Amino acid sequence: MQRAVVLGGSIAGLMAARVLSDHADDVVIVERDGLGPADTGRPGVPQIKQLHVVLEGGRLQMERWFPGLTAELIADGAVPSDGDAIEHYFDGVRKVPVAEETTIGLTRPFLEGRIRDRVLGRDNVRLVPGLVRGLLFERGRARGVRFAPRGAEDAKETETLTADLVVDATGRSSRLEHWLRDAGWQPPRLDRMRIDLRYTTALFRRGDELPGVAVVQSLSSPAPAGTPQQDFGVVAEVEGGRWMVVLSAYGQPPNRDAATFVERVRDTPGAPFAEIAACSLDSDIETYQMADSRRRTFTGLGRFPAGLVVVGDAFASFNPVYGQGMSSAALHASCLSAFLRSGERLDEPAWGYFRRAEVVVDAAWGLSTLGDLAMPHVTGPYPRGYRFTSWYVEKLGIASMTDAEVNRRYLAVAHMREHPRVLTGPSTLWAVARTLRATRRRAPVPPQRSGSGSVANRLRSTPAS
Numbered sequence: 001m002q003r004a005v006v007l008g009g010s011i012a013g014l015m016a017a018r019v020l021s022d023h024a025d026d027v028v029i030v031e032r033d034g035l036g037p038a039d040t041g042r043p044g045v046p047q048i049k050q051l052h053v054v055l056e057g058g059r060l061q062m063e064r065w066f067p068g069l070t071a072e073l074i075a076d077g078a079v080p081s082d083g084d085a086i087e088h089y090f091d092g093v094r095k096v097p098v099a100e101e102t103t104i105g106l107t108r109p110f111l112e113g114r115i116r117d118r119v120l121g122r123d124n125v126r127l128v129p130g131l132v133r134g135l136l137f138e139r140g141r142a143r144g145v146r147f148a149p150r151g152a153e154d155a156k157e158t159e160t161l162t163a164d165l166v167v168d169a170t171g172r173s174s175r176l177e178h179w180l181r182d183a184g185w186q187p188p189r190l191d192r193m194r195i196d197l198r199y200t201t202a203l204f205r206r207g208d209e210l211p212g213v214a215v216v217q218s219l220s221s222p223a224p225a226g227t228p229q230q231d232f233g234v235v236a237e238v239e240g241g242r243w244m245v246v247l248s249a250y251g252q253p254p255n256r257d258a259a260t261f262v263e264r265v266r267d268t269p270g271a272p273f274a275e276i277a278a279c280s281l282d283s284d285i286e287t288y289q290m291a292d293s294r295r296r297t298f299t300g301l302g303r304f305p306a307g308l309v310v311v312g313d314a315f316a317s318f319n320p321v322y323g324q325g326m327s328s329a330a331l332h333a334s335c336l337s338a339f340l341r342s343g344e345r346l347d348e349p350a351w352g353y354f355r356r357a358e359v360v361v362d363a364a365w366g367l368s369t370l371g372d373l374a375m376p377h378v379t380g381p382y383p384r385g386y387r388f389t390s391w392y393v394e395k396l397g398i399a400s401m402t403d404a405e406v407n408r409r410y411l412a413v414a415h416m417r418e419h420p421r422v423l424t425g426p427s428t429l430w431a432v433a434r435t436l437r438a439t440r441r442r443a444p445v446p447p448q449r450s451g452s453g454s455v456a457n458r459l460r461s462t463p464a465s
Protein backbone atom coordinates (compact mmCIF):
# COMPACT_ATOMS: atom_id res chain seq x y z
CA MET A 1 0.00 0.00 0.00
CA GLN A 2 1.36 3.42 -0.86
CA ARG A 3 -0.50 5.66 1.55
CA ALA A 4 -2.91 5.28 4.46
CA VAL A 5 -4.62 8.29 6.01
CA VAL A 6 -5.80 8.19 9.61
CA LEU A 7 -8.41 10.79 10.63
CA GLY A 8 -7.79 11.75 14.27
CA GLY A 9 -4.60 11.31 16.28
CA SER A 10 -5.85 10.25 19.69
CA ILE A 11 -5.39 6.74 21.15
CA ALA A 12 -7.35 4.91 18.43
CA GLY A 13 -5.76 6.85 15.56
CA LEU A 14 -2.26 6.45 16.99
CA MET A 15 -2.70 2.69 17.51
CA ALA A 16 -4.06 2.30 13.96
CA ALA A 17 -1.18 4.38 12.55
CA ARG A 18 1.32 2.12 14.32
CA VAL A 19 -0.23 -0.96 12.69
CA LEU A 20 -0.42 0.72 9.29
CA SER A 21 3.25 1.68 9.42
CA ASP A 22 3.97 -2.04 8.82
CA HIS A 23 1.87 -2.03 5.64
CA ALA A 24 2.02 1.40 3.97
CA ASP A 25 4.92 3.44 2.62
CA ASP A 26 3.41 6.63 3.97
CA VAL A 27 1.04 6.94 6.95
CA VAL A 28 -0.52 10.36 7.48
CA ILE A 29 -2.49 11.30 10.58
CA VAL A 30 -4.76 14.31 10.09
CA GLU A 31 -5.47 15.75 13.54
CA ARG A 32 -7.39 18.94 14.28
CA ASP A 33 -5.46 19.63 17.49
CA GLY A 34 -2.17 19.72 15.62
CA LEU A 35 1.27 18.52 16.59
CA GLY A 36 1.65 19.79 20.14
CA PRO A 37 2.16 17.50 23.08
CA ALA A 38 -0.94 15.80 24.43
CA ASP A 39 -1.36 18.63 26.89
CA THR A 40 -4.21 18.75 29.30
CA GLY A 41 -6.09 21.41 27.39
CA ARG A 42 -6.56 19.51 24.12
CA PRO A 43 -10.03 20.52 22.85
CA GLY A 44 -10.38 17.55 20.47
CA VAL A 45 -10.36 15.19 23.46
CA PRO A 46 -12.55 16.91 26.07
CA GLN A 47 -12.37 13.86 28.38
CA ILE A 48 -8.58 14.08 28.60
CA LYS A 49 -8.58 15.41 32.20
CA GLN A 50 -10.79 12.60 33.46
CA LEU A 51 -9.32 9.51 35.12
CA HIS A 52 -8.43 6.91 32.47
CA VAL A 53 -7.97 3.36 33.70
CA VAL A 54 -5.85 1.11 31.45
CA LEU A 55 -7.44 -2.34 31.47
CA GLU A 56 -5.02 -5.24 31.35
CA GLY A 57 -6.36 -6.42 27.97
CA GLY A 58 -5.61 -3.03 26.46
CA ARG A 59 -2.22 -2.75 28.11
CA LEU A 60 -1.19 -6.08 26.63
CA GLN A 61 -2.15 -4.87 23.16
CA MET A 62 -0.31 -1.58 23.67
CA GLU A 63 2.74 -3.55 24.78
CA ARG A 64 2.41 -5.73 21.69
CA TRP A 65 2.65 -2.70 19.40
CA PHE A 66 5.13 -0.76 21.53
CA PRO A 67 7.41 -3.28 23.24
CA GLY A 68 8.83 -1.86 26.47
CA LEU A 69 6.10 0.80 26.78
CA THR A 70 4.94 -0.42 30.21
CA ALA A 71 8.47 -0.38 31.59
CA GLU A 72 9.03 3.10 30.18
CA LEU A 73 5.80 4.40 31.73
CA ILE A 74 6.66 2.88 35.11
CA ALA A 75 10.22 4.21 34.99
CA ASP A 76 8.81 7.68 34.38
CA GLY A 77 6.25 7.64 37.16
CA ALA A 78 3.25 5.44 36.31
CA VAL A 79 2.26 3.39 39.36
CA PRO A 80 2.09 -0.40 38.91
CA SER A 81 -0.12 -2.38 41.24
CA ASP A 82 -1.54 -5.83 41.70
CA GLY A 83 -3.40 -8.20 44.03
CA ASP A 84 -3.92 -6.67 47.44
CA ALA A 85 -3.00 -3.16 46.30
CA ILE A 86 -6.21 -3.07 44.24
CA GLU A 87 -9.36 -2.87 46.33
CA HIS A 88 -12.84 -3.39 44.87
CA TYR A 89 -15.88 -2.53 46.99
CA PHE A 90 -19.50 -3.36 46.29
CA ASP A 91 -22.07 -1.61 48.48
CA GLY A 92 -19.16 -0.76 50.77
CA VAL A 93 -18.03 -4.40 51.24
CA ARG A 94 -14.58 -5.33 49.96
CA LYS A 95 -14.46 -8.08 47.35
CA VAL A 96 -11.93 -10.87 47.60
CA PRO A 97 -8.64 -9.71 45.98
CA VAL A 98 -7.28 -11.50 42.94
CA ALA A 99 -3.53 -12.06 43.13
CA GLU A 100 -3.18 -12.05 39.31
CA GLU A 101 -4.91 -8.69 38.82
CA THR A 102 -2.49 -5.98 37.64
CA THR A 103 -2.85 -2.42 36.49
CA ILE A 104 -0.89 0.80 36.04
CA GLY A 105 -2.03 4.17 37.34
CA LEU A 106 -1.28 7.20 35.17
CA THR A 107 -2.89 10.27 33.68
CA ARG A 108 -4.30 10.16 30.19
CA PRO A 109 -2.07 12.95 28.72
CA PHE A 110 1.02 11.09 29.98
CA LEU A 111 -0.04 7.83 28.29
CA GLU A 112 -1.15 9.49 25.07
CA GLY A 113 2.05 11.55 24.89
CA ARG A 114 4.25 8.45 25.16
CA ILE A 115 2.25 6.57 22.54
CA ARG A 116 2.36 9.59 20.27
CA ASP A 117 6.15 9.87 20.64
CA ARG A 118 6.53 6.21 19.68
CA VAL A 119 4.22 6.47 16.66
CA LEU A 120 5.65 9.72 15.30
CA GLY A 121 9.13 8.32 15.89
CA ARG A 122 8.53 5.84 13.06
CA ASP A 123 10.09 6.90 9.76
CA ASN A 124 6.98 6.50 7.62
CA VAL A 125 4.43 8.18 9.94
CA ARG A 126 3.71 11.92 9.95
CA LEU A 127 1.03 14.14 11.42
CA VAL A 128 -0.70 16.89 9.43
CA PRO A 129 -2.55 19.43 11.57
CA GLY A 130 -5.98 19.94 10.03
CA LEU A 131 -9.73 19.58 10.39
CA VAL A 132 -11.22 16.80 8.26
CA ARG A 133 -14.24 18.06 6.33
CA GLY A 134 -15.12 15.03 4.22
CA LEU A 135 -13.99 11.94 2.34
CA LEU A 136 -13.03 11.54 -1.29
CA PHE A 137 -14.69 8.65 -3.13
CA GLU A 138 -13.94 7.18 -6.53
CA ARG A 139 -15.42 4.15 -8.26
CA GLY A 140 -16.87 2.37 -5.22
CA ARG A 141 -14.11 3.14 -2.81
CA ALA A 142 -12.79 5.76 -0.42
CA ARG A 143 -9.90 7.54 -2.09
CA GLY A 144 -8.76 10.02 0.52
CA VAL A 145 -9.76 12.96 2.60
CA ARG A 146 -10.63 16.64 2.37
CA PHE A 147 -9.35 18.83 5.20
CA ALA A 148 -8.82 22.43 6.24
CA PRO A 149 -5.24 22.98 7.41
CA ARG A 150 -4.87 24.11 11.01
CA GLY A 151 -5.23 27.88 11.23
CA ALA A 152 -7.47 27.99 8.14
CA GLU A 153 -10.43 26.07 9.59
CA ASP A 154 -12.84 28.89 8.73
CA ALA A 155 -11.75 29.20 5.10
CA LYS A 156 -13.91 27.61 2.40
CA GLU A 157 -10.96 26.06 0.56
CA THR A 158 -9.79 22.63 1.61
CA GLU A 159 -6.77 20.51 0.80
CA THR A 160 -6.91 16.88 -0.22
CA LEU A 161 -4.84 13.82 0.49
CA THR A 162 -5.33 10.68 -1.55
CA ALA A 163 -4.90 7.26 0.05
CA ASP A 164 -5.33 3.52 -0.49
CA LEU A 165 -6.89 3.16 2.95
CA VAL A 166 -8.76 5.71 5.06
CA VAL A 167 -9.22 5.10 8.80
CA ASP A 168 -11.85 7.07 10.71
CA ALA A 169 -10.57 7.58 14.26
CA THR A 170 -12.35 10.87 14.95
CA GLY A 171 -14.04 9.66 18.12
CA ARG A 172 -17.64 9.44 19.28
CA SER A 173 -18.68 12.58 17.39
CA SER A 174 -17.47 11.23 14.07
CA ARG A 175 -19.29 12.72 11.09
CA LEU A 176 -19.03 9.48 9.15
CA GLU A 177 -22.80 9.25 8.52
CA HIS A 178 -22.81 12.71 6.91
CA TRP A 179 -19.73 11.99 4.82
CA LEU A 180 -21.21 8.72 3.57
CA ARG A 181 -24.67 10.15 2.91
CA ASP A 182 -23.24 13.17 1.07
CA ALA A 183 -21.61 10.76 -1.35
CA GLY A 184 -24.72 8.58 -1.76
CA TRP A 185 -23.67 5.73 0.53
CA GLN A 186 -25.88 4.07 3.11
CA PRO A 187 -24.62 4.94 6.63
CA PRO A 188 -24.07 2.22 9.24
CA ARG A 189 -26.74 1.51 11.85
CA LEU A 190 -26.23 3.70 14.92
CA ASP A 191 -27.52 2.35 18.28
CA ARG A 192 -27.66 4.57 21.32
CA MET A 193 -28.40 3.78 24.94
CA ARG A 194 -29.29 6.82 27.02
CA ILE A 195 -27.29 6.76 30.27
CA ASP A 196 -27.22 10.39 31.42
CA LEU A 197 -23.86 10.05 33.16
CA ARG A 198 -21.89 12.77 34.87
CA TYR A 199 -18.15 12.28 35.51
CA THR A 200 -16.21 14.40 37.98
CA THR A 201 -12.44 14.06 38.43
CA ALA A 202 -9.84 15.76 40.63
CA LEU A 203 -6.33 15.13 41.92
CA PHE A 204 -5.30 14.94 45.58
CA ARG A 205 -1.77 14.98 47.05
CA ARG A 206 -0.76 11.51 48.22
CA GLY A 207 0.72 11.36 51.72
CA ASP A 208 1.45 8.29 53.83
CA GLU A 209 -2.22 7.30 54.07
CA LEU A 210 -3.35 3.92 52.72
CA PRO A 211 0.07 2.21 52.62
CA GLY A 212 0.18 -0.60 50.08
CA VAL A 213 -2.98 0.60 48.30
CA ALA A 214 -2.81 1.95 44.75
CA VAL A 215 -6.30 1.55 43.27
CA VAL A 216 -9.75 1.57 44.88
CA GLN A 217 -13.03 1.05 43.08
CA SER A 218 -16.49 1.40 44.61
CA LEU A 219 -19.70 0.28 42.91
CA SER A 220 -23.16 0.15 44.41
CA SER A 221 -26.47 -1.55 43.75
CA PRO A 222 -28.92 0.38 41.60
CA ALA A 223 -31.14 2.60 43.76
CA PRO A 224 -34.90 2.17 43.37
CA ALA A 225 -36.51 4.56 40.86
CA GLY A 226 -37.00 8.02 42.30
CA THR A 227 -34.27 7.73 44.96
CA PRO A 228 -30.73 9.11 44.48
CA GLN A 229 -28.13 6.67 43.17
CA GLN A 230 -24.98 6.34 45.27
CA ASP A 231 -21.90 7.71 43.44
CA PHE A 232 -19.57 5.17 41.88
CA GLY A 233 -15.93 6.01 42.58
CA VAL A 234 -12.46 5.07 41.41
CA VAL A 235 -9.18 6.23 42.93
CA ALA A 236 -5.82 5.51 41.34
CA GLU A 237 -2.37 6.57 42.40
CA VAL A 238 -0.83 8.33 39.37
CA GLU A 239 2.53 9.81 38.47
CA GLY A 240 3.78 12.66 40.62
CA GLY A 241 2.65 11.27 44.00
CA ARG A 242 -1.03 12.04 43.48
CA TRP A 243 -4.35 10.31 43.85
CA MET A 244 -6.67 10.76 40.90
CA VAL A 245 -10.29 10.41 41.95
CA VAL A 246 -13.32 10.11 39.70
CA LEU A 247 -16.92 10.00 40.83
CA SER A 248 -19.68 9.07 38.46
CA ALA A 249 -23.31 9.84 39.01
CA TYR A 250 -26.42 9.34 36.95
CA GLY A 251 -28.90 12.10 36.15
CA GLN A 252 -27.19 14.76 38.32
CA PRO A 253 -26.63 18.44 37.43
CA PRO A 254 -22.98 19.50 36.86
CA ASN A 255 -21.16 20.66 39.97
CA ARG A 256 -17.56 21.90 40.04
CA ASP A 257 -17.62 23.07 43.62
CA ALA A 258 -14.54 21.75 45.45
CA ALA A 259 -16.16 21.43 48.89
CA THR A 260 -19.09 19.48 47.46
CA PHE A 261 -16.73 17.16 45.59
CA VAL A 262 -14.63 16.44 48.68
CA GLU A 263 -17.81 15.70 50.62
CA ARG A 264 -18.99 13.29 47.94
CA VAL A 265 -15.61 11.52 47.97
CA ARG A 266 -15.88 11.17 51.75
CA ASP A 267 -19.38 9.69 51.43
CA THR A 268 -18.45 7.14 48.75
CA PRO A 269 -18.81 3.60 50.14
CA GLY A 270 -15.50 1.89 50.96
CA ALA A 271 -13.29 2.99 53.85
CA PRO A 272 -10.38 4.36 51.70
CA PHE A 273 -12.53 7.13 50.22
CA ALA A 274 -12.83 8.95 53.55
CA GLU A 275 -9.03 8.83 53.94
CA ILE A 276 -8.47 10.24 50.46
CA ALA A 277 -11.03 12.99 51.05
CA ALA A 278 -8.82 14.13 53.94
CA CYS A 279 -5.83 14.70 51.58
CA SER A 280 -5.24 18.12 50.06
CA LEU A 281 -6.91 18.82 46.77
CA ASP A 282 -4.37 19.46 44.03
CA SER A 283 -6.36 20.40 40.93
CA ASP A 284 -9.53 21.99 39.64
CA ILE A 285 -12.68 19.90 39.60
CA GLU A 286 -13.21 18.64 36.03
CA THR A 287 -16.61 17.47 34.85
CA TYR A 288 -17.77 15.62 31.76
CA GLN A 289 -21.30 14.75 30.75
CA MET A 290 -22.15 11.73 28.63
CA ALA A 291 -25.72 11.43 27.41
CA ASP A 292 -25.44 8.01 25.80
CA SER A 293 -23.37 4.99 24.91
CA ARG A 294 -23.37 4.46 21.15
CA ARG A 295 -22.19 1.94 18.61
CA ARG A 296 -22.19 1.60 14.87
CA THR A 297 -22.77 -1.71 13.08
CA PHE A 298 -21.19 -2.19 9.68
CA THR A 299 -21.67 -5.87 8.91
CA GLY A 300 -25.06 -6.39 7.34
CA LEU A 301 -24.81 -3.25 5.19
CA GLY A 302 -25.55 -4.13 1.59
CA ARG A 303 -22.90 -1.78 0.21
CA PHE A 304 -19.96 -0.04 1.79
CA PRO A 305 -16.99 1.72 0.21
CA ALA A 306 -13.77 -0.25 -0.10
CA GLY A 307 -10.70 1.33 1.46
CA LEU A 308 -12.51 2.64 4.55
CA VAL A 309 -12.39 1.34 8.13
CA VAL A 310 -13.46 2.78 11.48
CA VAL A 311 -11.68 2.38 14.84
CA GLY A 312 -12.05 3.41 18.48
CA ASP A 313 -14.91 5.54 19.75
CA ALA A 314 -16.04 6.29 16.19
CA PHE A 315 -16.97 2.60 16.08
CA ALA A 316 -18.35 2.31 19.61
CA SER A 317 -18.24 4.55 22.66
CA PHE A 318 -19.21 2.99 25.97
CA ASN A 319 -20.12 4.14 29.44
CA PRO A 320 -16.63 5.10 30.75
CA VAL A 321 -17.36 3.61 34.17
CA TYR A 322 -16.20 0.30 32.65
CA GLY A 323 -12.92 1.77 31.31
CA GLN A 324 -13.16 -0.05 27.97
CA GLY A 325 -12.49 2.72 25.43
CA MET A 326 -8.71 2.73 25.06
CA SER A 327 -8.52 -1.05 25.32
CA SER A 328 -11.14 -1.41 22.59
CA ALA A 329 -9.14 1.00 20.45
CA ALA A 330 -6.00 -1.06 20.98
CA LEU A 331 -7.88 -4.26 20.11
CA HIS A 332 -9.31 -2.63 16.98
CA ALA A 333 -5.74 -1.90 15.89
CA SER A 334 -4.89 -5.57 16.33
CA CYS A 335 -8.00 -6.51 14.31
CA LEU A 336 -6.80 -4.15 11.58
CA SER A 337 -3.42 -5.86 11.63
CA ALA A 338 -5.05 -9.32 11.33
CA PHE A 339 -7.16 -8.06 8.42
CA LEU A 340 -4.19 -6.55 6.59
CA ARG A 341 -2.12 -9.71 7.11
CA SER A 342 -4.97 -11.96 5.95
CA GLY A 343 -4.39 -10.95 2.34
CA GLU A 344 -8.01 -9.84 1.87
CA ARG A 345 -8.37 -7.41 -1.03
CA LEU A 346 -8.25 -3.69 -0.33
CA ASP A 347 -10.37 -2.91 -3.40
CA GLU A 348 -13.34 -4.58 -1.71
CA PRO A 349 -15.17 -3.47 1.46
CA ALA A 350 -13.16 -4.40 4.55
CA TRP A 351 -15.77 -6.84 5.88
CA GLY A 352 -13.00 -9.00 7.31
CA TYR A 353 -11.91 -6.10 9.52
CA PHE A 354 -15.44 -5.16 10.57
CA ARG A 355 -16.29 -8.77 11.46
CA ARG A 356 -13.23 -9.04 13.70
CA ALA A 357 -13.72 -5.65 15.35
CA GLU A 358 -17.41 -6.33 15.98
CA VAL A 359 -16.41 -9.27 18.20
CA VAL A 360 -14.58 -6.73 20.39
CA VAL A 361 -17.44 -4.23 20.26
CA ASP A 362 -20.09 -6.87 21.05
CA ALA A 363 -18.14 -8.07 24.08
CA ALA A 364 -17.56 -4.58 25.49
CA TRP A 365 -21.07 -3.35 24.67
CA GLY A 366 -22.67 -6.45 26.20
CA LEU A 367 -20.83 -6.03 29.49
CA SER A 368 -21.26 -2.28 29.94
CA THR A 369 -24.87 -2.04 28.78
CA LEU A 370 -25.89 -4.91 31.04
CA GLY A 371 -24.71 -2.85 34.01
CA ASP A 372 -26.46 0.26 32.68
CA LEU A 373 -29.75 -1.51 32.05
CA ALA A 374 -29.89 -2.40 35.75
CA MET A 375 -30.32 1.34 36.46
CA PRO A 376 -34.00 2.33 36.64
CA HIS A 377 -33.48 5.45 34.48
CA VAL A 378 -31.99 3.43 31.60
CA THR A 379 -34.83 2.21 29.45
CA GLY A 380 -33.21 0.11 26.74
CA PRO A 381 -32.80 -1.09 24.12
CA TYR A 382 -32.83 -4.48 25.86
CA PRO A 383 -30.89 -7.30 24.21
CA ARG A 384 -32.42 -10.71 23.57
CA GLY A 385 -32.37 -12.89 26.70
CA TYR A 386 -31.87 -9.86 28.95
CA ARG A 387 -33.92 -11.15 31.92
CA PHE A 388 -32.04 -14.42 32.16
CA THR A 389 -28.63 -12.82 31.56
CA SER A 390 -29.15 -10.16 34.21
CA TRP A 391 -30.39 -12.82 36.68
CA TYR A 392 -27.23 -14.86 36.09
CA VAL A 393 -24.90 -11.84 36.24
CA GLU A 394 -26.37 -10.92 39.62
CA LYS A 395 -25.55 -14.43 40.92
CA LEU A 396 -22.07 -14.20 39.40
CA GLY A 397 -21.60 -10.83 41.12
CA ILE A 398 -22.53 -12.31 44.51
CA ALA A 399 -20.17 -15.27 44.02
CA SER A 400 -17.34 -12.96 42.91
CA MET A 401 -17.49 -11.15 46.28
CA THR A 402 -15.95 -14.10 48.13
CA ASP A 403 -14.69 -16.64 45.57
CA ALA A 404 -11.29 -15.59 44.23
CA GLU A 405 -11.49 -17.88 41.20
CA VAL A 406 -14.91 -16.56 40.15
CA ASN A 407 -13.66 -13.01 40.71
CA ARG A 408 -10.52 -13.76 38.68
CA ARG A 409 -12.63 -14.93 35.72
CA TYR A 410 -14.97 -11.97 36.05
CA LEU A 411 -12.02 -9.54 36.08
CA ALA A 412 -10.39 -11.27 33.09
CA VAL A 413 -13.54 -10.45 31.11
CA ALA A 414 -14.07 -7.00 32.59
CA HIS A 415 -10.41 -6.21 31.76
CA MET A 416 -10.89 -7.41 28.18
CA ARG A 417 -8.36 -10.23 28.40
CA GLU A 418 -10.95 -12.96 27.91
CA HIS A 419 -14.15 -13.24 25.91
CA PRO A 420 -17.37 -13.06 28.01
CA ARG A 421 -18.14 -16.66 27.04
CA VAL A 422 -15.76 -17.82 29.84
CA LEU A 423 -18.38 -16.59 32.30
CA THR A 424 -21.00 -19.00 30.97
CA GLY A 425 -18.75 -22.04 30.56
CA PRO A 426 -19.60 -25.13 32.65
CA SER A 427 -16.70 -24.67 35.09
CA THR A 428 -17.74 -21.07 35.90
CA LEU A 429 -21.42 -22.02 36.24
CA TRP A 430 -20.40 -24.79 38.63
CA ALA A 431 -18.10 -22.49 40.63
CA VAL A 432 -20.87 -19.86 40.96
CA ALA A 433 -23.43 -22.47 42.09
CA ARG A 434 -20.97 -24.00 44.58
CA THR A 435 -20.09 -20.60 46.07
CA LEU A 436 -23.70 -19.50 46.39
CA ARG A 437 -24.58 -22.78 48.16
CA ALA A 438 -21.69 -22.34 50.57
CA THR A 439 -22.53 -18.67 51.14
CA ARG A 440 -26.08 -19.58 52.07
CA ARG A 441 -24.76 -22.03 54.67
CA ARG A 442 -22.34 -19.66 56.42
CA ALA A 443 -21.84 -15.96 57.05
CA PRO A 444 -19.40 -14.28 54.59
CA VAL A 445 -15.75 -14.43 55.63
CA PRO A 446 -13.65 -11.26 55.22
CA PRO A 447 -11.25 -11.60 52.26
CA GLN A 448 -7.72 -12.82 52.95
CA ARG A 449 -4.77 -10.74 51.91
CA SER A 450 -3.00 -12.33 48.95
CA GLY A 451 0.74 -12.39 48.24
CA SER A 452 1.78 -10.21 45.32
CA GLY A 453 5.53 -10.31 44.59
CA SER A 454 7.01 -7.40 42.64
CA VAL A 455 4.29 -6.07 40.41
CA ALA A 456 6.62 -3.72 38.57
CA ASN A 457 8.75 -6.70 37.62
CA ARG A 458 5.75 -8.74 36.58
CA LEU A 459 4.37 -5.93 34.43
CA ARG A 460 7.77 -5.21 32.95
CA SER A 461 8.27 -8.81 31.97
CA THR A 462 4.85 -9.22 30.35
CA PRO A 463 5.55 -10.90 27.03
CA ALA A 464 4.26 -9.21 23.87
CA SER A 465 1.17 -11.18 22.91
Ligand SMILES: Cc1cc2nc3c(=O)[nH]c(=O)nc-3n(C[C@H](O)[C@H](O)[C@H](O)COP(=O)(O)OP(=O)(O)OC[C@H]3O[C@@H](n4cnc5c(N)ncnc54)[C@H](O)[C@@H]3O)c2cc1C
Binds near residue numbers: 007013044169170324
Ligand atom coordinates in the same frame (compact mmCIF):
# COMPACT_ATOMS: atom_id res chain seq x y z
C1 LIG B 1 -15.30 10.79 30.75
C2 LIG B 1 -14.58 9.67 30.06
C3 LIG B 1 -13.78 8.82 30.78
C4 LIG B 1 -13.13 7.76 30.14
N1 LIG B 1 -12.41 6.88 30.88
C5 LIG B 1 -11.79 5.86 30.26
C6 LIG B 1 -11.02 4.92 31.00
O1 LIG B 1 -10.96 4.95 32.23
N2 LIG B 1 -10.36 3.94 30.31
C7 LIG B 1 -10.45 3.85 28.95
O2 LIG B 1 -9.85 2.95 28.37
N3 LIG B 1 -11.20 4.71 28.24
C8 LIG B 1 -11.87 5.70 28.85
N4 LIG B 1 -12.60 6.58 28.11
C9 LIG B 1 -12.69 6.40 26.66
C10 LIG B 1 -11.46 6.99 25.98
O3 LIG B 1 -11.33 8.36 26.26
C11 LIG B 1 -11.53 6.75 24.47
O4 LIG B 1 -12.01 5.47 24.20
C12 LIG B 1 -10.15 6.93 23.86
O5 LIG B 1 -9.78 8.27 23.90
C13 LIG B 1 -10.04 6.45 22.41
O6 LIG B 1 -10.86 7.24 21.67
P1 LIG B 1 -10.58 7.66 20.17
O7 LIG B 1 -9.14 7.80 19.88
O8 LIG B 1 -11.40 6.77 19.33
O9 LIG B 1 -11.31 9.08 20.15
P2 LIG B 1 -10.95 10.40 20.92
O10 LIG B 1 -10.04 10.16 22.04
O11 LIG B 1 -12.23 11.09 21.20
O12 LIG B 1 -10.14 11.23 19.85
C14 LIG B 1 -10.65 11.65 18.63
C15 LIG B 1 -9.54 12.42 17.92
O13 LIG B 1 -9.97 12.82 16.64
C16 LIG B 1 -9.70 14.20 16.47
N5 LIG B 1 -10.72 14.70 15.55
C17 LIG B 1 -12.07 14.70 15.74
N6 LIG B 1 -12.69 15.21 14.66
C18 LIG B 1 -11.72 15.54 13.77
C19 LIG B 1 -11.73 16.08 12.46
N7 LIG B 1 -12.89 16.41 11.84
N8 LIG B 1 -10.55 16.30 11.84
C20 LIG B 1 -9.37 15.98 12.45
N9 LIG B 1 -9.30 15.45 13.68
C21 LIG B 1 -10.46 15.21 14.34
C22 LIG B 1 -9.76 14.81 17.85
O14 LIG B 1 -9.05 16.00 17.95
C23 LIG B 1 -9.14 13.69 18.67
O15 LIG B 1 -7.74 13.78 18.70
C24 LIG B 1 -13.27 7.61 28.74
C25 LIG B 1 -14.07 8.47 28.01
C26 LIG B 1 -14.73 9.49 28.66
C27 LIG B 1 -15.63 10.39 27.86
